[in-house]
Amino acid sequence: MKALVETIAKALVDHPDDVRVNAVEKERTIVYELSVHPDDMGKIIGRQGRIAKALRSVVIAASVNTDKRVTVEIV
Template sequence: MKALVETIAKALVDHPNEVRVNAVDKERTLVFELSVHPDDMGKIIGKQGRIAKALRTVVIAASVETDKRVTVEIV
């Protein structure tokens, strides 16, 4: 799942070497913290948050098999 977030993010940005994904495992939630180069923040978020929402939707769809709730946070 972490590789999925990283692959999608690297395809969207101009500085793919700056993409970092940190997985934080909480009690019933798995949070992926995505950090990118400051110049690429707009590309990850998209107009009115559309790309960020699509990224979250893909991750949620991929996590159906797990018992945990999965979210993506952009830091």
């Protein structure tokens, strides 16, 4: 799942080397913290948050088979 978030983010930004994904695992949830170069923040969020929402939707759909809740936070 971490690789999925990283691959999608790297395809969207101008500085793919600065993409970092950190997985924070809690009891029933996994939070993927995505950090990018400051110049690429707008590209990851998108207009009115559309790209960020789509990224979250893809990750949630991919995690259907797991018994944990998965979220993506943009740091």
